[in-house]
Amino acid sequence: MKALVYEGVEKLAIRDMQRPVPDAGEHLIRVHAVGLCGSDMHAYLGHDERRPAPLILGHEAAGVIEAGPQEGRRVTINPLVTCRDCAYCRAGRENLCQSRQIISMPPREGAFAQFIAMPDSNLVTVPDNVPLATAALAEPLAVSWHAVRLGLEALHPAMERRALVIGGGAIGLAAALSLAAMGVDDVTLVEPNDSRRAYLTEVCGQTCVALAETTAPLVIDAVGYAATRATASQVADPGGVIVHVGLGDNADGLDIRRMTLQEITFIGTYTYSAQDFHDTAQAIFDGRLGALDWAETRALAAGAAAFADLQAGKVAAPKIILDPWA
Amino acid sequence: MKALVYEGVEKLAIRDMQRPVPDAGEHLIRVHAVGLCGSDMHAYLGHDERRPAPLILGHEAAGVIEAGPQEGRRVTINPLVTCRDCAYCRAGRENLCQSRQIISMPPREGAFAQFIAMPDSNLVTVPDNVPLATAALAEPLAVSWHAVRLGLEALHPAMERRALVIGGGAIGLAAALSLAAMGVDDVTLVEPNDSRRAYLTEVCGQTCVALAETTAPLVIDAVGYAATRATASQVADPGGVIVHVGLGDNADGLDIRRMTLQEITFIGTYTYSAQDFHDTAQAIFDGRLGALDWAETRALAAGAAAFADLQAGKVAAPKIILDPWA
Numbered sequence: 218m219k220a221l222v223y224e225g226v227e228k229l230a231i232r233d234m235q236r237p238v239p240d241a242g243e244h245l246i247r248v249h250a251v252g253l254c255g256s257d258m259h260a261y262l263g264h265d266e267r268r269p270a271p272l273i274l275g276h277e278a279a280g281v282i283e284a285g286p287q288e289g290r291r292v293t294i295n296p297l298v299t300c301r302d303c304a305y306c307r308a309g310r311e312n313l314c315q316s317r318q319i320i321s322m323p324p325r326e327g328a329f330a331q332f333i334a335m336p337d338s339n340l341v342t343v344p345d346n347v348p349l350a351t352a353a354l355a356e357p358l359a360v361s362w363h364a365v366r367l368g369l370e371a372l373h374p375a376m377e378r379r380a381l382v383i384g385g386g387a388i389g390l391a392a393a394l395s396l397a398a399m400g401v402d403d404v405t406l407v408e409p410n411d412s413r414r415a416y417l418t419e420v421c422g423q424t425c426v427a428l429a430e431t432t433a434p435l436v437i438d439a440v441g442y443a444a445t446r447a448t449a450s451q452v453a454d455p456g457g458v459i460v461h462v463g464l465g466d467n468a469d470g471l472d473i474r475r476m477t478l479q480e481i482t483f484i485g486t487y488t489y490s491a492q493d494f495h496d497t498a499q500a501i502f503d504g505r506l507g508a509l510d511w512a513e514t515r516a517l518a519a520g521a522a523a524f525a526d527l528q529a530g531k532v533a534a535p536k537i538i539l540d541p542w543a
Numbered sequence: 544m545k546a547l548v549y550e551g552v553e554k555l556a557i558r559d560m561q562r563p564v565p566d567a568g569e570h571l572i573r574v575h576a577v578g579l580c581g582s583d584m585h586a587y588l589g590h591d592e593r594r595p596a597p598l599i600l601g602h603e604a605a606g607v608i609e610a611g612p613q614e615g616r617r618v619t620i621n622p623l624v625t626c627r628d629c630a631y632c633r634a635g636r637e638n639l640c641q642s643r644q645i646i647s648m649p650p651r652e653g654a655f656a657q658f659i660a661m662p663d664s665n666l667v668t669v670p671d672n673v674p675l676a677t678a679a680l681a682e683p684l685a686v687s688w689h690a691v692r693l694g695l696e697a698l699h700p701a702m703e704r705r706a707l708v709i710g711g712g713a714i715g716l717a718a719a720l721s722l723a724a725m726g727v728d729d730v731t732l733v734e735p736n737d738s739r740r741a742y743l744t745e746v747c748g749q750t751c752v753a754l755a756e757t758t759a760p761l762v763i764d765a766v767g768y769a770a771t772r773a774t775a776s777q778v779a780d781p782g783g784v785i786v787h788v789g790l791g792d793n794a795d796g797l798d799i800r801r802m803t804l805q806e807i808t809f810i811g812t813y814t815y816s817a818q819d820f821h822d823t824a825q826a827i828f829d830g831r832l833g834a835l836d837w838a839e840t841r842a843l844a845a846g847a848a849a850f851a852d853l854q855a856g857k858v859a860a861p862k863i864i865l866d867p868w869a
Binding site: 304305307308310312313315367371373375376441446455456461462463464466467468469470471472473474475476477478479480481482483484485486487 | 633636699782790800801804809810811
């Protein structure tokens with residue numbers, strides 16, 4: 218099969234690779250759509266020691282089961298493989314399983330390839346009327362869905378349901394869409410990049426500002442750098458909640474004194490539970506997350522150029538989807 | 544009346560001051576016991592711009608109503624004066640009231656004095672069998688009671704009820720006692736100071752270690768410096784909760800990457816709600832917070848020496864109580 222292989226810092230190449238062989242309980246899936254994530258970009262730049270070259274990246278995939286009794290079943294893939302038996306898994310917090318794996322991180326290859334093998338329990342059936350390129354958005358949307366769910370659960374019931382989302386990339390936009398799907402209709406995206414802000418406003422119908430100038434009870438930091446955490450800890454209302462999604466840098470930024478004196482809660486979040494993934498997929502299928510027409514599809518063969526364009530700031534769309542069969 | 548007045552960095556003196564005149568709805572209270580808090584020490588060292596000299600410090604007080612229809616009523620004092628009308632006050636989160644005042648911070652003088660005037664709604668009646676020096680512990684205990692309550696509320700129901708408390712001062716000890724009162728019986732205090740650790744073990748019956756070597760689902764940072772936050776963010780279990788009580792320094796310390804990947808929640812906490820204060824006082828009166836025999840009483844006239852001894856590390860007891868009439 219063809220795969221886009223990460224071979225070193227800023228080096229990606231299409232290679233002929235062995236087609237994966239499914240283990241017991243797994244299916245071989247023909248990948249039709251796979252999104253490019255900020256974490257793939259991190260790895261491509263050599264910033265993610267968890268993803269050493271050579272490696273097939275990509276973990277936002279949808280496709281069709283290739284063979285066996287379920288041949289032809291259209292599925293979107295939950296890329297987190299967990300033990301399903303530890304206290305965290307049993308509590309429905311699979312993302313905290315200490316033996317969790319994610320495709321695109323050893324020992325599991327990623328989905329920038331024509332085929333991938335996945336456990337049956339990681340698959341969610343996609344209805345015939347939903348394009349697989351849309352279904353592939355379930356993964357990034359689930360990240361934000363989970364973050365928003367935790368934030369709303371932590372928010373004191375007496376506080377207004379109003380949110381600021383810092384960062385207008387796919388995760389920030391997905392957070393705004395998830396908030397709307399959960400009934401929070403007063404959401405403002407903070408995005409300093411003019412062309413991205415124009416896209417979010419005009420194509421995605423979002424309310425955007427260049428700088429956070431008001432406070433909010435719920436603040437989603439969908440970037441995860443010291444500078445965005447500094448903003449988040451200034452604009453969260455007293456008694457409010459900051460949800461932190463990104464892995465930009467490791468430390469600094471938070472105004473701990475203000476957070477202590479004003480009782481602000483900070484929640485680190487990573488990926489999603491299996492239930493969140495299912496709920497997000499269902500919300501996509503039901504249309505509750507909007508038209509989801511903000512992804513741009515390119516051929517997997519043009520994947521290296523897509524990374525380079527993204528890195529050069531030449532992409533206005535919040536998400537690029539690669540098609541391994543185009 | 545006599546009062547211990549903070550007159551400048553490391554300068555305290557007993558002065559003759561005007562007896563306070565109660566406003567409508569307030570009582571004049573003869574102060575019999577008033578605790579010395581870390582925040583008083585902060586002010587004494589010139590580190591708290593909210594408490595400029597000259598000022599009467601002290602906010603952990605109990606005493607007796609001096610005159611009027613309630614003359615002779617023994618009370619412990621909630622030092623937070625709030626508007627009782629804003630959304631936060633109406634939600635029972637008075638500590639977040641944006642017009643909150645606390646005695647010992649302008650415009651309100653503190654309780655290192657023979658008398659203080661306080662609103663009736665700030666007073667909790669002390670039963671005859673409870674010494675006023677014990678009742679004065681309601682304030683620091685309420686700080687920890689509140690912190691522990693928020694931490695336990697935020698802890699996922701599937702997680703073990705087990706806690707590490709970083710710092711064995713009054714707030715750390717009070718957190719351990721509050722945890723026990725709320726049914727958490729596996730609590731370890733982390734205190735590097737040998738004599739303080741010996742006191743906590745031998746006098747207070749606590750489980751203590753010099754260094755945190757195990758993890759826990761709930762971690763209380765009862766110190767509030769970058770170094771203790773760094774420890775807290777290393778020893779919190781995945782999916783766990785850090786509650787941060789202190790105002791040691793403003794920033795740094797947290798391992799944000801670990802907190803994000805392992806979904807750790809950080810809650811800043813400050814003081815308590817009116818209900819927490821009442822609940823804590825009741826727990827003191829019922830004996831649920833233990834013997835509370837770990838405070839050392841000195842005369843207010845010897846207050847300057849008490850500050851100096853504390854600063855020199857010469858005090859093993861977690862709390863010094865001053866008696867303005869000794």
